[in-house]
Amino acid sequence: MPTATYAGHDVDVNDEGFFLDPSAWSEEMAPDIAKDAGVDELTDRHWDVIRFMRHEYDEHGAGPTVRVLGKASGVSVKELYQLFPKGPAKLAARIAGIPKPRGCI
């Protein structure tokens, strides 16, 4: 099982870099994870999304899909793709330390 070091802490992650234990995450780790995932700087807009992801995970036990993010986070789908290129739901979930969204079955 791979281990990653974020903000000086060793954490267990899966092959795709998602936290195995979301409770091991803290906000200070987010910038390091983001760099690993190819997002160099976290702006306030990024943080809006990351906090929304954590909130959704606490409420529902799973991260939202990009469509739900676009409807409920206050950030449009277009902007989500600018903030988190390629896959906003996946990337934001990884940076927020929550499991990869199931979204699709």
Place this chain on the structure above:
Amino acid sequence: MAQRIVILGGGTGGTLVANRLRKSLAGEATEIVVVDRDDRHVYQPGLLFVPFGLATVDEIVRSRRAQLHSGIRFIEAEVDHIEVDGDRVILADGTVLEYDTLVVATGAVLQPGETEGLADLGHLRRVHTFYEPNGAAALGAALSAFEGGRLVVNMIDMPIKCPVAPLEFGFLADWYFQERGIRDRVELACVTPLDSAFTKPVASERIGGLLSEKGIELVTEFNTGEVDDAGGRLVSYDGREVAFDLAAVIPLHGGAPFITRSPGLGDAVGFVETDQATLQAKVKPNIFAIGDAAGVPTSKAGSVTHFEGEVLVENLLRHLDGQPLDASFDGHTNCFIETGFHKALLIDFNYDTEPLPGHFPGIAGLPLLKESRLNHLGKLMFQWFYWHVLLPGRDVPGLGSDMPQRGKERVSA
């Protein structure tokens, strides 16, 4: 005491639940009412075959009312909203329908308007959908006039009804153009937001292999932001483009609009927030949800609805008796995947077990995750089974709601 159970939706879930309840509550004063906005029950698995001339719309549509056992009242009306606190359904014409127990079985609706360029779907030149009868027929006309070029099938985003249907469309298109002798003049592509052909690893690998064997291009992680009918291209949110001469699109899906108008009932896209094991709505104990309308983490598919029906009816009866709900749905899903040339694959899975190879429902059964003629016959026979066994709510020996573990081979992708 006379009770009233109101079931919203007279499709697969609503019909089989109403019929099973009517049988279980035979002789009791309980009134069972089914509400739907029309009297057209579409056998939805048949829609896939319409564009290829293998079925007509008339063959797959029957009366909703006629599928309901006697002693069930059918009301043809649009629902405006539900007053969850007052246990009342408000119909569009203002009629109030009080209930003791409510079952939401209103399925999923297509939401083309949520995607740029799709608002006029149904009136576009070279973009159609086979997810509703008129679109399927229009796509059929477009295919028979198609003499060559690039045909693209695109699912905009999950969740959709029958997530394997876009792949089946690709397989059948390959067969169809070979039959017409012009396969060499047609490019086929499946465009998906997923990172592989299907959502589960072992099945993804096998299905991905079939796509490449059949010369069907697979474009992954493509999140369609715009469908450009005039320009013949799909444009993704991250600026990639896929060109087409003819496109079969599967629009975004959401729950029935009244769910969003009923505070507390649905999630952000209008599916009922539902306990994935008991099928009871989270908002109130006297509300249940089934089928595509239920926000549970499994496929939106008729087989799921069928397996859920048994569990839901048992729990609803326990609820009426004031007992704890102990029936539990395991997420069981079972799909035939038509692969063309009179063959099909079969997959069988649940919340915890991904589709695996082997045989269903036991070691002597139909082959799983493998093309066979038997599976194709199974798919064809299913339509008879649907109208005559599934909707009337008859039990089938050996085909219970729990997913069988027997006959499955433990492999990994």
